Amino acid sequence: MTTTPVDAFEQSLADLPVRIRRTATDDLDETLEACLDPPTIGVALPFDDISLADYPITLNPTGEELLAASTGVTAGGPAIAEYGSIVVTSRFDGTEHTSLYPDKHVIVLAASDIVPTLANAISELEEAIDDGLTSAVITTGPSATADMGAPVYGAHGPEEVDVIILTDR
Amino acid sequence: MTDQPNQLTRREKTAKIRHLLETEGETVHETVTPFNEGRYRRYAEMDDLEEYRAEARRIQKDAIDRLPELIEQVRDTVTENGGSVYLAEDAADARRHVTEIAESKGAERVVKAKSMTTEEIELNDALEAADLDVWETDLAEFVLQIAEEEPSHIASPAIHKSREEIAALFNAHFDLDEPLQTPEELTSFAREYLLDRITTADIGVSGANFIAADTGTLALITNEGNARKCLVTPDTHVAVAGVEKLIPTIADLPPFLNLIGPAGAGQDITAYVSLFRPPVDSPVADFSEPNEPAFDVGNSDRSFHLVLVDNGRMAMREDEALRETLYCIRCGACANSCANFQQVGGHAFGGETYSGGIATGWEAGVHGEESAAEFNDLCTGCSRCVDACPVNIDIPWINTVVRDRINHGADTSAFDHLVDGLTPDDEPTGIDRSKRLFGNFETLAKWGSRTAPLSNTIADVSVLRSALDRVAGVERERELPRFQRETFRAWFEARDAVEPSDTVREAVLYPDVYTNHVQVDRGKAAVRVLEALDVDVTVPDVPSSGRAPLSQGMIDTASSHARGVHAALAPDIGDGRDVVVIEPSDLAMFQGEYERLLPGDAHEPLAENSYELLEYVFGLLENGAETSALCGPDDRIAARGDIGTEIAYHSHCQQRTLGLEGHTVAVLERAGYDVVTSDVECCGMAGSFGYKSEYYDLSMAVGDVLREQFTEPETEDRTVVASGTSCLDQLDSLLERPSRHPIQVLDPGR
Known part of the structure; x- marks a missing residue:
């Protein structure tokens, strides 16, 4: 039995508190809504036919909404099967803030964007940076600290991470 | 009777170590042990460990060989990207430059991500002297800032603080009505407290784990997420980094990223690896008008300043023994694997900023040998850190060379006949008597066998043991070797x-x-x-x-x-x-x-x-x-x-x-x-x-x-x-x- 990239990605996250949901684009509505703890903010996704405006998601939040949001939805990719990591790139859109300020980060990822190794992801990033990308983060699980006497999730970033894998993309 | 200039006496050393064993030792041991065990576990799982280590070392060696060229290259790339680059000659120069940036912005508040290099140059003191409000946002650094204490570990600076101590510190310092207890409560309190400071900050200061010279891209390795929060929230980013952080290209990153989490604490990979090619496109978040959109989406008006710090590093590069120190990626594995460190932590190792393992090389290079001298002896040469180091640095050798230099710089007036007779070496006469006695053990052993059993009887006479302790620092509780008459x-x-x-x-x-x-x-x-x-x-x-x-x-x-x-x-x-x-x-x-x-x-x-x-x-x-x-x-x-x-x-x-x-x-x-x-x-x-x-x-x-x-x-x-x-x-x-x-x-x- 061969392991698919999606399986490998999921196995790598077995020890981290990350909830992974696989869904076809057609069933996204139900899956996405199950992830949202309101109030939710989000950044437009790069997938055709999917618009976060169709959901109870604030797309261009005010300062108050940014600070009050419980969930932030962004796209992710490439993702790294060997570590269960996802690259979240930011452009002129506030992705960093959306992925960092709320307690929960929901990442929407295309299955075809899962690459085997970190080195594969870095070469994709290298090209993107050459083409003008100025900010990216390789995230693996929630924000964490061990500085307060024991491991705690949700240090300065999200305490929870949900990943939605679009199996048909 | 001092052993060497600017050093503690033997009795003061004994007292300091005993004090640390009693106060910080237990917490240090509890914190460092999982890091050390984690590294063993993760290293054992990694099929490509040795390839990564060899590759990481090759890249570092190449980068240090080509350092002047990389400095010029990054100057060009960062400037092209729209940022500024300043090569600071020493700590004072770096402090002055960052303070000037802050003053020219009219800044009032600075938030910082963890940076040991800013500790090294004592940046916070300079900024505070210029009336800036400075906040450390890394939770360990935040604890130290509140406690007004020095780092005790090169990568996890507050390993000597237990949860109970942190809770007591916060409860007293912030005068809290409802006392904090659990790690979750402490973390949540610090997060909210610092969020208020981050959202009102004018400047974010960071270090850099790596800087790819080809594009001026910084790599920041964190778990908490505070670095990104500090850097994308205010409109000004100042990165302070030692020149040795330069690597040629982004493509050189993978071996380091594959190694640093495992080496540091046995993590497969850290929670966040951020890549910034600043100034970044991310819109500045504006919280001053809470009911207006937070971002001016599509617009970014940011400034970026890279401050490369020499502070002795270019001289280390010319120093055959200290040069390898510049390969260090500051993961802390050498400290974690050090049996002595595990018992007393970094505060026992002296050093103005860096402590334990490779820190001897750093301190000797950036602050001078005196700073590395005090507890340089705590490296016993056991060599366990050699396997731990992700870039294969011969750390015991660096400690040995620094010790040799300290010996040679010692006060030559401290001449002593008793030890001198038994020590036919060619070392300078001012060297610590205890070191000479132990260093010439072969001569002592020959005399011991020749005169046995008399030599062994002497070892049992308490007045002589007391004299040996006083003169040469030989602990009288220890049983001395029993020399055999027949070799x-x-x-x-x-x-x-x-x-x-x-x-x-x-x-x-x-x-x-x-x-x-x-x-x-x-x-x-x-x-x-x-x-x-x-x-x-x-x-x-x-x-x-x-x-x-x-x-x-x-x-x-x-x-x-x-x-x-x-x-x-x-x-x-x-x-x-x-x-x-x-x-x-x-x-x-x-x-x-x-x-x-x-x-x-x-x-x-x-x-x-x-x-x-x-x-x-x-x-x-x-x-x-x-x-x-x-x-x-x-x-x-x-x-x-x-x-x-x-x-x-x-x-x-x-x-x-x-x-x-x-x-x-x-x-x-x-x-x-x-x-x-x-x-x-x-x-x-x-x-x-x-x-x-x-x-x-x-x-x-x-x-x-x-x-x-x-x-x-x-x-x-x-x-x-x-x-x-x-x-x-x-x-x-x-x-x-x-x-x-x-x-x-x-x-x-x-």
């Missing part, structure tokens, strides 16, 4: 040897100074075992390896020993004889430091033809020798000497670094014994370290971990064996039952 070599020469009938190999059994003068029985056992396995054994007159002077930082003296050993053994090796070594620390010299102590390739024949004793026996068995020649637990004579079937084995630190622990275990098991091994980095004795009065408490604290492992129900009845002389001495102090070298278990003549 190992004298026994070997005098015995009626029977030539093996079917010689399979010819070997020199190296008569190290301990085997020759003190542990004579293990030498005899080694000869009997080797001859029983059909090895033709000789025991020529060879000088001591130089390990003793080297561990005191007496490099010239050690070199002269190395030349002597080389000259004595070269003819035998040329004749095809193997060199079999009983004492692992001597083998480590032959296979390691001799490369540095002998000219050219002179070290190679000995390095290639020397073997640890049990490694050699293992090889003989693999090549057809009969296990039955060894004494097994069921043999008729086995009951002799209180040796049971079940063995508790403590390998030797340097033996483990050479990868030779398993051979002893395998040989004992083949002979029929049941073996469990200790799981500690070092026994705590480490040659002369545990004999020194100022380090006795620490040595026993390190040893206590081993004592516990060998007095558990599973091990308490096992026969104790250990490979190193000093390990055996330490085990004698720790345990009520005797210990011996494994060859004495296998000895058919026991």
Whole structure:
């Protein structure tokens, strides 16, 4: 039995508190809504036919909404099967803030964007940076600290991470 | 009576170590142990570990070779990206530049991500002096900022603070009505408190783990997420980084990213690896009008300033011994794997900013040797950090060189006749008397055997022990070596040897100074075992390896020993004889430091033809020798000497670094014994370290971990064996039952 990239990605996250949901684009509505703890903010996704405006998601939040949001939805990719990591790139859109300020980060990822190794992801990033990308983060699980006497999730970033894998993309 | 200028007296050192053992030791041990165990676990899982380490080292070496070129390149790329680059000559220059940036912005508040380089240049003090409100947002740094304490670890700066202490600190400092208790409450409080500061900050300051010169891309490795929050929230980003953080390209990152999480704390990968090519496109978040959109989406008006800090680094690059320090990626693995560090933490190691392991190189380079001097002795040369270091830096060697330089810079007026008579070295006369005494152990041992049993009687006279403690810092609680009147070599020469009938190999059994003068029985056992396995054994007159002077930082003296050993053994090796070594620390010299102590390739024949004793026996068995020649637990004579079937084995630190622990275990098991091994980095004795009065408490604290492992129900009845002389001495102090070298278990003549 061969392991698919999606399986490998999921196995790598077995020890981290990350909830992974696989869904076809057609069933996204139900899956996405199950992830949202309101109030939710989000950044437009790069997938055709999917618009976060169709959901109870604030797309261009005010300062108050940014600070009050419980969930932030962004796209992710490439993702790294060997570590269960996802690259979240930011452009002129506030992705960093959306992925960092709320307690929960929901990442929407295309299955075809899962690459085997970190080195594969870095070469994709290298090209993107050459083409003008100025900010990216390789995230693996929630924000964490061990500085307060024991491991705690949700240090300065999200305490929870949900990943939605679009199996048909 | 001071030992050296600008240094604590022996008594002050003793008191400081005792204080840290009592106050911070337990928390440090609890925090560092999981980091250390995590690294072992993760390293063992990684199929490509050695490839990554070799590649990471190659990249660092190349980057440091080309550093001036990379500095020029990053100047161009960052400027093209729209940022500024400043090369600060020293700490004051860097402080001044960052303060000027803040003043020119009219900034009031600065938020910082963790940066040890800003600790090194004492940036916060300068910014605060300029009336800026400065906040550390890394939670460990935040704790230290509130507590007004110094970092105790190069990567996890607050490892000495327990949850209870942090809770008490926060509750008192912030005068909280509802006291915080759990780690979750403490984290949540700090997060909210710092969020208020981040959202109102004018400048975000960070360090950088790596800077790719090709594009001016910074890599920041974090778990908390505070770095990104600090850098994308305000409109101004100042990155302060040592020049050594430059690497040529983004494509060079993978081996480091694959290694740093495992090396630091056994994480597969850290939660966040951020790549910024600043100034970034992300819109600045504006919280001043809460009901207006937070982002001016599509617009970014940001400024970025890269401050590259020299502060001694370009001089380190020209310094053959300190240059490797610049390869360091500051993961903290060397500190985590250090048995002494595990007991007392970084505050015991001195150093203005960096403490423990590689920190000696950093402090000597950026703050000067005096800063590295105070507790440089806490590196015992056990070498466990060498396997831990993700870029294969020879950290013990850096410590040795710095120690040698401190010796040479010592006050030459402190002349002492008593030690001088026993110390025929060529070291400067101002060197610490204790170091000279221990560094010349061979001379002492020769005198000890010549005058035994008188020499041993002297060792028991309390007034003399008291004088030895006062004059040379030899701890009076320690039992001194019992010199044997008949040396190992004298026994070997005098015995009626029977030539093996079917010689399979010819070997020199190296008569190290301990085997020759003190542990004579293990030498005899080694000869009997080797001859029983059909090895033709000789025991020529060879000088001591130089390990003793080297561990005191007496490099010239050690070199002269190395030349002597080389000259004595070269003819035998040329004749095809193997060199079999009983004492692992001597083998480590032959296979390691001799490369540095002998000219050219002179070290190679000995390095290639020397073997640890049990490694050699293992090889003989693999090549057809009969296990039955060894004494097994069921043999008729086995009951002799209180040796049971079940063995508790403590390998030797340097033996483990050479990868030779398993051979002893395998040989004992083949002979029929049941073996469990200790799981500690070092026994705590480490040659002369545990004999020194100022380090006795620490040595026993390190040893206590081993004592516990060998007095558990599973091990308490096992026969104790250990490979190193000093390990055996330490085990004698720790345990009520005797210990011996494994060859004495296998000895058919026991």
